[in-house]
Amino acid sequence: MQDLTLIDSWQQVNKQVAQACTQAQRVQNSVTLLAVSKTKAAEMVATLARQGQRDFGENYLQEAIEKIQSLRGQSQCDHIVWHYIGSIQRNKTRDIAEHFDWVQTLERDIIAKRLNEQRPADMPPLNILIQVNIDHEDSKSGCLPEQLPELITAIKAYERLQLRGLMIIPAKANTDAFERTKQLFEDIKRTHPDLSQWDTLSMGMSDDMSAAIANGSTMVRVGTAIFGTRA
Template sequence: MSLISDNLQAVLDDIWATEQRFDRPSKSVRLLAVSKTFGAEAILEAAQHGQTAFGENYLQEALEKITLMQSNAPELHLEWHFIGPIQSNKTKPIAEHFDWVHSVDREKIAVRLSEQRPATMADLNICLQVNISGEESKSGVSPEDVVALALKISALPRIRLRGLMAVPEPTSDVAQQRLAFRHLRELSEKIVAQGISLDTLSMGMSSDLHAAIAEGSTMVRIGTAIFGSRNYAK
């Protein structure tokens, strides 16, 4: 087996063991393989071993890989998730090429994605990014404003609000990790109480996936544990 396939299986085993540990239903947590900065060959290797959902942060890089994979391995039917910050001038290619967007944090972006989603495609799945720890350096709607934003976005055509995403302030304190993820889950419950159906909590990365799963994550975003260390040099 290859290194990527070994790593992929180890991550999946860890997720499934953590589900059991915290009495979560079996395979209730999806793995989103974060493939930013890694080439199409790495994605192909993971896909050939069963991984279908891939997360990308950088639009131009992602579009090149999506095109390559659709041309060279169309039988794989991969699912593409945009998880990076979104500028207004980038919404059209995101709306046209991705299946999910995890990083919507304002109404303007959601409206543009709605207007620019091709009618021939399935509705674009949306998660609202919440700045759960209140960090000035991070994107995301404030916890106080997320319910109102969800109500507005849920009414837009051609997009489907699925849930919430967060990247909490890093900490090695598991209790603090769980507190942040619990807060996100409770915000999701407030939105559901307004009559909006949600099914996704995109939370948890390599350093805090156990705390995230314990608090109800349905999708964890894992990159280096699968693909190895990143080289950001361009």
């Protein structure tokens, strides 16, 4: 993808986010655009970073680390915030803890414990979103809604982790998953007033971000609409 085409696609997605916010009667800066850059070249990330895109999401750990390292120190790339949005295996937690600013796919205490232990002391606490299997799908990762209270209590005890909110990938056929997740998010906020930075609801992708924003999403994860289809 040529730089101008990439920038144009990114600008169009930003306009769509702004329009969805207006339609939902929300302020435009209440929704963060996460550019999902998995399988895309580091130079494409750099191009958007120079345009002002701040948050990038990666699924594949080794590929992500190579991008992070290659862009480190490049002009206008130092502000990049890296989000890990892939599945987390136990033997990968150290690399995730050392290279990322956010993890959006936490679903088990054992992973939280390892991330906490392996987060370098000279880095800020790792921002955490719990992935919720909101529609109880066997094919999807994420903790079940009824497992959330126990997991939240465990994460709150870890000093190197900062619990920020929830992430979902809803079932394609379900129309009220966003609504139910928003309610879950608000319930947790009410029952855990000590969660000082409980502020992030990551839901909505290229095809359904407007509906997600209408239902309270604060972060949309967009790959295809920005970067084109994956190779």
